[in-house]
Amino acid sequence: MARFTVQVADDAAERSQGLMFIEQMPTLEGMLFVYERPQRVAFWMRNTLIPLDMIFVEPDGVISxxxxxxxxxxxxxxxxxxxxxxxxxxxxxxxxxxxxxxxDILQHPFIGPGAAKPCAN
Structure with a gap:
C-alpha cells in the first residue's frame, strides 16, 4: 500500500495545466486527474519538466x-x-x-460508491 498527497485536477483548465513547469515534486505527492465520465484519454509531456509515471484508472478505481x-x-x-x-x-x-x-486499486473519495474498494479517507 502507498499513500500519496495529491492535487486534484477536476476541471478542464486544471487538467490542461497539469504538472507543467513544475521543477520537482516531493516523493509521495502527485496529481489526480478526474473526469466526469469514463472516456478515452491521452496525455503528453509538453512543458512538463520532470519524468512521470502515469497511472490510468477505470471508474471503479482499478488500475488499467x-x-x-x-x-x-x-x-x-x-x-x-x-x-x-x-x-x-x-x-x-x-x-x-x-x-x-x-x-491494483486506487482509492480516493472522488471514486465514490462504485469503487472496487471504498475509501476510508
Whole structure:
C-alpha cells in the first residue's frame, strides 16, 4: 500500500495545466486527474519538466495501465485507454519502486460508491 498527497485536477483548465513547469515534486505527492465520465484519454509531456509515471484508472478505481518514466518535454501522445476516469501522475520510476501494478486499486473519495474498494479517507 502507498499513500500519496495529491492535487486534484477536476476541471478542464486544471487538467490542461497539469504538472507543467513544475521543477520537482516531493516523493509521495502527485496529481489526480478526474473526469466526469469514463472516456478515452491521452496525455503528453509538453512543458512538463520532470519524468512521470502515469497511472490510468477505470471508474471503479482499478488500475488499467501504467505508463512509466514519461520523458520530460516530449509531445508524443501517451494513450491511456478507452475506459479511463482517473489518472494519477507520480514521479517517474516510483510505480516500480512501490510495486504498483495493473489490477491494483486506487482509492480516493472522488471514486465514490462504485469503487472496487471504498475509501476510508
Amino acid at each position: 495501465k501504467i505508463h512509466k518514466e514519461a520523458v520530460p518535454l516530449d509531445e508524443t501522445g501517451i494513450p491511456g485507454g478507452d475506459n479511463v476516469q482517473y489518472v494519477l501522475e507520480i514521479n517517474g520510476g516510483l510505480s516500480d519502486r512501490l510495486g504498483i501494478s495493473v489490477g
